[in-house]
Amino acid sequence: MEHNESQPKFFPSGAILFFVLLLIFYSALWFVLYWVMIARS
């Protein structure tokens, strides 16, 4: 069932932005721990 054509088409630009920021945050935190591991090696 396709969405109702009388509804304006919705593109989740806000969600995409959130997702990109999420990945950036995840990379940053991950690399902090990576750096800890390397510093201790």
Add this chain to the structure above:
Amino acid sequence: MTTTQLEKRIFAVAVIFVLLLFGFAALAVNQFHVGLPTCLTSVKPFQKGEVITHSPNHYEVHYVARMWRFEPEEVTVPAGSTVDVYVSTPDVTHGLILLGTNLNLMAVPGVVNYARVKFDQPHVYQVLCHEYCGLGHDRMAATLRVVDAATYRPPQAPPASPAKTDPGYRLLDAKQCLSCHSLQDDAELAPSFKGMYGRSQKLTDGSIVTTDDAYLRESILHPSAKLVTGYDDVMPVPDATNEEVEQMIEYLKTIK
């Protein structure tokens, strides 16, 4: 773009993202020499903690993780050395972490764990147990000292201490009494053996008892009978013959 197409793209981005991170981790295995323990079938579980010197900058430490201490409790190596760490346990599961390093190992009964560490700088490291192993777990720690190469002295074989050959001492050790009763001042888990003979002890019922032969004999074979106040009623009954009990009491008389 339909929602499904968008979702598929997001899914693909997520897959690539996690695999990229994974790739960095995998890279560090060889680039930075940080790996994980693997299966070592050539080394069987061992009972004795010791340090073996292979060369002035290559050592082997055999840690025995037992309830509730690491043996050896003190290890010293010179800066610049490589240390092969093996850990074995004769009783339950323990953990061994060398704080400030990537050395983080589980001690599992029946199998030996191994990792290699390189020490560049002098530092005093703490080793501690991070897996619940019972009553004394919270105090199960040891020290690994990395000293300046110039000041390092190879460990001398300690003179055979007359105490260690005493039959009473060896019984106390073999029956695990020393796991809780310290020969020093530590009285956290159980009354200390140091100066125990002749000591006045307050019992859980409020009465005072003098630690004589009779009291020791009774407490070894029936620990719950006259319990010292401040301790839980958890002492196990050692499997000891009457003669062994007398030998243990004789030894206790000598620790002032």
Add this chain to the structure above:
Amino acid sequence: MLPNENAIEIEPGLKRMLLIEIVFPMILLVLGIYHGLVQVLYRAGIIHGSHFLGLEYFQGLTLHGVVNALVFTTFFAVAFGYAVIRQHLGRPLNMKIAWLSFALMMIGTLLSAAMILAEKATVLYTFYPPLRAHPAFYIGLVLVVVGSWLAFFNWLPPYFAWKREHPGAKIPLAVVGIFAAFIVWLIATAPVAVEILFLLIPWSMGWVPMVNVPLARMLFWFFGHPLVYFWLLPTYVMYYTMLPKLCGGKLFSDFAGRLTFLWLVLYSAPVGIHHQFTEPGITDTWKFVHAFFTMLVAVPSFLTAFTMAASMEQGARQSGGQGLFGWWKKLPYLDKDRWLFSYLFAGLFIFIFGGVTGIINASYNMNNVVHNTAWLPAHFHQTVAGPVFLSYIGMSLFLTANLTGKEIKLPRWNVWIPYIWTLGIMIFSTGLFIGGAAGEPRRTNLGVSYSDPHSPLYHPEWHFGDMMGCVGGIIMTIAGLMFFVVFFATLFGRTAKKGALDLIVSEPYHDERVPAVQSFTPWLAAAALLLVIAYAPPLTETIRSQFPGARGYYPHSPLPIDAEPGH
């Protein structure tokens, strides 16, 4: 609550069972949360010593883990599962099997709890041998698991009947999610059933003197990882089927929900060895394979994060939300009529942090930095004690109020509870992350040593993190207490209307039919294949290594149990 066109009256027997199945674990949860509070007090060194008000530290820790992570979660998943199946498949259930299932779960719980309270099972919720518990502890766990299996089997007849009556139709999304949860549960409980029935019970009964510890651990963690997806899937069912409507919008993608549920069935289990990265006796190749699969099991959660954001955005924009960031303001954070939103949203927020720390833990050699440190409880409080816990208690309240026809008491308090909980968890976890990164151990009564200024083992630099953990834990306890007040006040309040089952059901914004996610069968086949690839080699290796067995020990004695005369 929003008027719901799906509301149905259900059979009084089912209603009664659902309520008991929700209230019984809720009562236990009071004890479970109490010992969470006590723990942070011990760890900050505020309580010195090993006992407090009659409970020993590790006894309480065992209770905390077993009640919160094994009992409460399983009971809720079963109760919620019944609600979903009953409402979405629209037919009554076999009440004899339902009551038998509940009876087994309750008897099992009481048996295990009795052993823990009698200090005969101070082995923590992981019950690693060779620390040994009383056989009744293990038997109790078996009964809980078997009872939960019966519940799932009870849902199969209505499921197949529905499919016959609706040939070719899409299975309701919530049903797919619940079935995914319980398929994962079956996969998970098989190895731990083997561990308990064949290794632990015979040994704890004294029939065999030794236990193969490496094999027991591998079987346990074969269970222990899919366990967390068993927990997470009912939460995801709520996110996909309820959250969008609560925001006044639609589920952005029905496909994303189905893909998430099926992908989790595939990847939940062939990853367990990531809990054993630092263990001996497992070739690092298998650890590497499990790490790789673990990265893939993280993917559906990214998809869910996006899809939830998109669904919330759609609803928010319908309510007038503007701009790339401004639409977040238009979500019903404190709307007491849509209070379930706050429980689900707060959980999503916490999960942002739970997710990244999980990926860190799983990243092969990075595990060396965090294994068995305080980092681990920080991580899992941001997952099981975050999105899972909040959605479970929220839905427990929702179901209770609706089934009994009672109004939510203290509705203005209610909507704040998840945010207070969130504040507590973030402070608690941050403190433990800081401590953990510095090597502070978990599963340790810090108050008697590392947090004790009089102890030679005192670590002053851990004090700040421990105090943060303490403050966070106290705030969490306050939120928990507030919730118990709201829950029990609602339960014992006046009936306002006729009771009904009316789970929220969101419509999909775009309801495409993607063939790959319409059937369980290919995913089940692939899951079986992955399990063979991931577990056949390490299990074979462990068995063939013939590691010497270990004798049993009680936590208080360094002597093996069978070494004591007349044991």
